[in-house]
Amino acid sequence: MREDLLNELENEYAAQRRKNEETEAFRRNKIRNEYPGIDALVREREEMIFGTLHRILKQDAEKDAFPEKMETLNGKIRELLKENSFPEDYLAPVYRCAKCRDTGYTGELIREPCECMQKAYLKKLREKIGLAGQKTETFETFDENMIPDEINPETGFTQRQQTLFVRKQCEKWADSYPKPPVRDILLNGKSGLGKTFLMRAIANRLIEHGQQVLMISAYTFLQMARKSYYEAETGVQELMEVPVLMLDDLGAEPMMQNVTVEQIFHLLNERQNRNLSTVISTNLSLEELQKRYTERIASRLCDPKQCLVLTLDGKDLRRIER
DSSP, X not given: OHHHHHHHHHHHHXXXXXXXXXXXXXHHHHHHHHOHHHHHHHHHHHHHHHHHXXXXXXXXXXXXXXXXXXXXXXXXXXXXXXXXXXXXTTXXXXXXXXXXXXXXXXXSSSOXXXXXXXXXXXXXXXXXXXXXXXXXXXXXXXXXXXXXXXBOTTTSSBHHHXXXXXXXXXXXXXXXXXXXXXXXXXXXXXXTSSHHHHHHHHHHHHHHTTOOEEEEEHHHHHHHHHHHHHHOOOTTHHHHHSSEEEEEEETOSOOOTTTHHHHHHHHHXXXXXXXXXXXXXXXXXXXXXHHHHOXXXXXXXXXXXXXXXXXXXXXXXXXXXX
């Protein structure tokens, strides 16, 4: 996935450079055809540059005088452009990023991704995993005031306290990756308690740390798995290989005989054999998971040595009046 996104970005940067060149050519031709006075100064500047380079090669250039002459000439060009209602930098090189000049990379001997490309990559990655390119669901934007703070007599804790504990555990896990205390996370609890929010917060934190993440719903996974099985498609292979897979809403997918349980077991088994992390959210209780998916899957999801099980309980946050 990383290589595909980088190739896509490099193609976009190449297209932007072509667009820049077209803009520069248009502006230069406009000045050449409509403003001969400015054009004459531009030609003089070009001749001065090339002439100086030629003399430098011959080692007889007046090096000390060149900067002053060039600045005087540039000043005249800027003044004439301004007098004719053009921006002073109208004939300057066109690019969006001054650091990399729309190459996407900085450095001469050692090329490194420019800050603009890094941001573009993260945006594409978020879009790829279903975060819509925006960081709206993060640990930083988590608002505990939205959560009821009344004591639950059955647990002795408030819903807010329980959710804050789960949030802290999720953030700790994300910050410790790629060496988390346990490989996987299972977030379970009824609908509307913030499981998907926390999952996306984990994804955003991992992306910030440069980790590869992929997020899909269990329903989408099942569709991909069926297509892979019946049509020999290879798209599901990426789910087996991505370092962190986010599988949202396990239990909402249709239960198809000889398909659903087998495909989910195959996914979990493959990823665990490769020691890859899987973060799962489900509305099902641990007992319901075992009943729906059999003991062999439930045992993999609930093994405390391999999976951090975090349970949310309380009122549906989407139904609480503000």
